[in-house]
Amino acid sequence: MCGIVGYVGEQQAAPILLDGLGKLEYRGYDSAGIAVYDGENIEMKKSKGRLKVLNELTHDGETLPGTIGIGHTRWATHGEPSDVNAHPHFNEDRSIVVVHNGIIENYLKLKNKLIRKGYQFISDTDTEVVAHLLDYYYDGNPLRTITKIMHRMEGSYALGIMFKEHPDELYAVRKDSPLIVGHTKGGCVIASDVPAVLRYTRDVYFIENEEIVRMTKESMEFFSVDEEPIEKQSTHIEWDVDAAEKGGYEHFMLKEMYEQPKAITDTFSPRIKKNDVVIEELGMTDEDIKGIGKIMIVACGSAYHAGVTGKYVLEGMARIPVEVDVASEYRYRNPLIEDGTLVVIISQSGETADSLAALRMSKEKGAGVLGIVNVVGSSIAREADNVMYTWAGPEIAVATTKAYSCQLIAMYLLAMKFAKVRGTITDGELKEYIEDLKRIPDQVELLLNNKLRVQKFANRYLAARDVFFIGRGVDYAISMEGSLKLKEISYIHSEAYAAGELKHGTISLVEDGTLVLAVLTQEDLYKKMISNMVEVRTRGAFVMAVTNEGNDEVERAADYVIYIPETNRYFTNSLAIIPLQLFGYYIAVGKGCDVDKPRNLAKSVTVE
Numbered sequence: 001m002c003g004i005v006g007y008v009g010e011q012q013a014a015p016i017l018l019d020g021l022g023k024l025e026y027r028g029y030d031s032a033g034i035a036v037y038d039g040e041n042i043e044m045k046k047s048k049g050r051l052k053v054l055n056e057l058t059h060d061g062e063t064l065p066g067t068i069g070i071g072h073t074r075w076a077t078h079g080e081p082s083d084v085n086a087h088p089h090f091n092e093d094r095s096i097v098v099v100h101n102g103i104i105e106n107y108l109k110l111k112n113k114l115i116r117k118g119y120q121f122i123s124d125t126d127t128e129v130v131a132h133l134l135d136y137y138y139d140g141n142p143l144r145t146i147t148k149i150m151h152r153m154e155g156s157y158a159l160g161i162m163f164k165e166h167p168d169e170l171y172a173v174r175k176d177s178p179l180i181v182g183h184t185k186g187g188c189v190i191a192s193d194v195p196a197v198l199r200y201t202r203d204v205y206f207i208e209n210e211e212i213v214r215m216t217k218e219s220m221e222f223f224s225v226d227e228e229p230i231e232k233q234s235t236h237i238e239w240d241v242d243a244a245e246k247g248g249y250e251h252f253m254l255k256e257m258y259e260q261p262k263a264i265t266d267t268f269s270p271r272i273k274k275n276d277v278v279i280e281e282l283g284m285t286d287e288d289i290k291g292i293g294k295i296m297i298v299a300c301g302s303a304y305h306a307g308v309t310g311k312y313v314l315e316g317m318a319r320i321p322v323e324v325d326v327a328s329e330y331r332y333r334n335p336l337i338e339d340g341t342l343v344v345i346i347s348q349s350g351e352t353a354d355s356l357a358a359l360r361m362s363k364e365k366g367a368g369v370l371g372i373v374n375v376v377g378s379s380i381a382r383e384a385d386n387v388m389y390t391w392a393g394p395e396i397a398v399a400t401t402k403a404y405s406c407q408l409i410a411m412y413l414l415a416m417k418f419a420k421v422r423g424t425i426t427d428g429e430l431k432e433y434i435e436d437l438k439r440i441p442d443q444v445e446l447l448l449n450n451k452l453r454v455q456k457f458a459n460r461y462l463a464a465r466d467v468f469f470i471g472r473g474v475d476y477a478i479s480m481e482g483s484l485k486l487k488e489i490s491y492i493h494s495e496a497y498a499a500g501e502l503k504h505g506t507i508s509l510v511e512d513g514t515l516v517l518a519v520l521t522q523e524d525l526y527k528k529m530i531s532n533m534v535e536v537r538t539r540g541a542f543v544m545a546v547t548n549e550g551n552d553e554v555e556r557a558a559d560y561v562i563y564i565p566e567t568n569r570y571f572t573n574s575l576a577i578i579p580l581q582l583f584g585y586y587i588a589v590g591k592g593c594d595v596d597k598p599r600n601l602a603k604s605v606t607v608e
């Protein structure tokens with residue numbers, strides 16, 4: 001959601017800015033722009049639409065010479081997507097220029113005040129307020145000016161700023177929006193996210209709330225809002241550059257689906273020691289684990305769906321009561337958090353605004369918070385009491401696949417660990433679960449290699465208008481995720497239902513040709529599911545089933561069946577999701593949709 005880049009150094013800035021913005025495309029955007037300073041003037045180019053337009057406008061950066069600059073991909077919040085609303089934004093005499101990620105919540109109040117002082121605005125954005133506010137307080141000292149506006153702005157921001165009077169200095173500051181900086185050979189870079197800087201450095205500094213950075217081609221200095229210098233440690237990023245490139249695949253989403261076997265292995269293998277589950281980073285003794293009275297899982301979107309699976313698995317295996325909540329609801333409902341509650345926040349990006357707010361509120365209420373996060377050093381990872389990383393590597397496609405699969409694995413590992421310590425499973429059962437876990441990567445591979453069968457089916461349904469996903473137990477959890485995968489990238493309306501709920505209203509929508517995807521992997525619920533499938537089929541639905549090998553009885557109630565290999569009842573989601581991901585993907589491809597960058601969506605939802 002909005003991407004920021006910046007560069008100061010010995011090289012030409014524009015090509016580096018454009019390259020960085022390209023790496024941030026996945027975050028979602030509707031316009032883009034760059035501003036480059038050649039020592040005389042700050043020149044700017046910006047435009048609505050894809051980066052391709054900006055590349056053409058600037059002849060791949062050639063028309064904007066200069067060795068210091070800032071760039072931005074905008075995801076509209078205040079004001080429609082347009083050339084004029086695109087960032088960067090200038091003050092009136094074009095001596096200060098900013099790019100911004102976040103929302104200035106009191107921008108109207110500030111704007112009215114500035115208008116009363118004679119400032120004229122040309123855009124509808126909250127960001128232009130920042131440029132004029134900097135101008136208003138500017139006293140020749142950029143650092144002091146920035147701290148002054150920080151005291152006046154409410155909301156969230158990551159800013160890249162240049163001052164004409166300081167041609168060698170690039171400034172960056174953040175509050176509640178992600179920002180990283182790093183040294184390159186002969187310069188410094190700033191960005192919203194790691195993939196934009198990987199080509200230039202692996203050692204990055206995560207800027208904390210209300211920290212300011214002053215960069216020149218030789219130096220990088222950090223300051224607090226009181227202008228006090230700060231010492232910071234860099235974080236080494238292990239991801240390799242290729243991991244953030246498409247590597248011959250047509251889409252990032254397809255590549256990332258194929259990376260699932262490795263990502264899953266990377267996530268569980270460091271935590272399996274002989275026949276035991278060892279999660280050192282949990283920071284919990286056996287006594288602490290025995291003392292857990294309740295687990296609250298809080299997350300958004302697919303991460304929330306992983307949490308729903310977690311509820312079934314943790315309650316089933318470890319017999320601990322689990323509540324799952326979407327973060328945007330949880331943070332405003334004043335939840336009851338008793339002693340002994342463990343709050344688990346799941347997030348791929350570690351920057352989702354609602355999840356971060358939920359984390360902070362939980363800590364204020366005295367709960368211990370465990371983060372399950374993919375991006376190392378992200379806000380949720382830093383602010384949680386303990387963090388268990390999912391090792392999926394960089395995920396670029398907006399629709400999550402491999403990070404979600406790793407979140408499922410994290411849920412299983414927690415359940416196994418807690419169950420073992422609390423004595424709700426035997427050593428023998430744990431050993432069997434570990435064996436099943438180790439088989440998942442190969443089983444996922446097998447299902448991925450069977451993609452043509454799913455593709456063939458998907459091609460028949462490109463014109464579908466409504467699709468229902470149904471399941472019971474963990475299969476209901478995976479139905480939610482399957483339905484989200486389909487709708488977010490193919491724009492086909494789709495709903496997930498607990499199969500037993502159909503009769504309470506939704507079945508009235510089923511008519512001739514309605515597509516229903518039924519997931520049935522829970523042996524004790526086969527019969528119930530088959531009855532539900534028969535019910536929709538007799539009302540004209542076409543039913544595709546995803547079920548376990550050997551459940552031949554399903555054939556009498558389904559028109560098309562995808563079988564998944566054998567595993568235990570808790571781990572089936574890791575296998576059933578593969579045909580559902582492929583189904584969503586191939587429908588979107590067949591419809592000619594922009595699979596990796598679906599409309600209106602952002603990879604990292606850093607504003608409410």
Ligand code: M6R
Nearest residue numbers: 301302303347348349352399400
């Ligand atoms: O980065 P997070 O895991 O916190 O993101 C949460 C959701 O925004 C995310 O899972 C979203 O639903 C995905 N685009 C779904 O594919």
